[in-house]
Amino acid sequence: DAKTTQPTSMDCAEGRAANLPCNHSTISGNEYVYWYRQIHSQGPQYIIHGLKNNETNEMASLIITEDRKSSTLILPHATLRDTAVYYCIVRPMNTGFQKLVFGTGTRLLVSP
Amino acid sequence: DTAVSQTSKYLVTQMGNDKSIKCEQNLGHDTMYWYKQDSKKFLKIMFSYNNKELIINETVPNRFSPKSPDKAHLNLHINSLELGDSAVYFCASSQGGGGRGKYEQYFGPGTRLTVT
Numbered sequence: 523d524a525k526t527t528q529p530t531s532m533d534c535a536e537g538r539a540a541n542l543p544c545n546h547s548t549i550s551g552n553e554y555v556y557w558y559r560q561i562h563s564q565g566p567q568y569i570i571h572g573l574k575n576n577e578t579n580e581m582a583s584l585i586i587t588e589d590r591k592s593s594t595l596i597l598p599h600a601t602l603r604d605t606a607v608y609y610c611i612v613r614p615m616n617t618g619f620q621k622l623v624f625g626t627g628t629r630l631l632v633s634p
Numbered sequence: 635d636t637a638v639s640q641t642s643k644y645l646v647t648q649m650g651n652d653k654s655i656k657c658e659q660n661l662g663h664d665t666m667y668w669y670k671q672d673s674k675k676f677l678k679i680m681f682s683y684n685n686k687e688l689i690i691n692e693t694v695p696n697r698f699s700p701k702s703p704d705k706a707h708l709n710l711h712i713n714s715l716e717l718g719d720s721a722v723y724f725c726a727s728s729q730g731g732g733g734r735g736k737y738e739q740y741f742g743p744g745t746r747l748t749v750t
Binding site: 556560561564565566567568573607621622623624626 | 638667669675676678679682688692695708723724726738740741742744
């Protein structure tokens, strides 16, 4: 699996957009970009994934650069409940039960 | 309507004991996983079962033995517990089977195992 690099921590004011970057410069053509988050004392939670096009769902937006070497997860209106560790993961697309390889993630702190 | 559930949120036991953690999912998924999160918060896969068959077995001591009686259940049994086994253990499930690779994993609430 390709390695990812994320900032250790970020701060965001409540109600503002949180933009979490991820570098995956060694990603290969058959690998998706996934984002998960882990709120304190809970299990990881799936947020969004994409291959090359930008994606949006009810939780977040995912912007993937044209060369696919980096991506940004956007929480458009962060709330206090979005405080969590956010993990960017890349994995091959050709199997449904490939393991998730978690890095250290970005600790996002949303403040009032 | 819990999607992925685990038998205990907390387990405290002594070195040398045996313990089991049970996991159940009601999502109709065919693939289940066990992950371990250590004290430094690193989250790492241990095992995965697809349709009751072991498909991923990372380098885990053979004191850890997973068992999948059916697609909806994956249990983890640990023999002769050691201090280093203290961690949070997460069960997860997904709909696998190859194909598009879009199958996100759903995690349980975790079981914090403390070995004294």
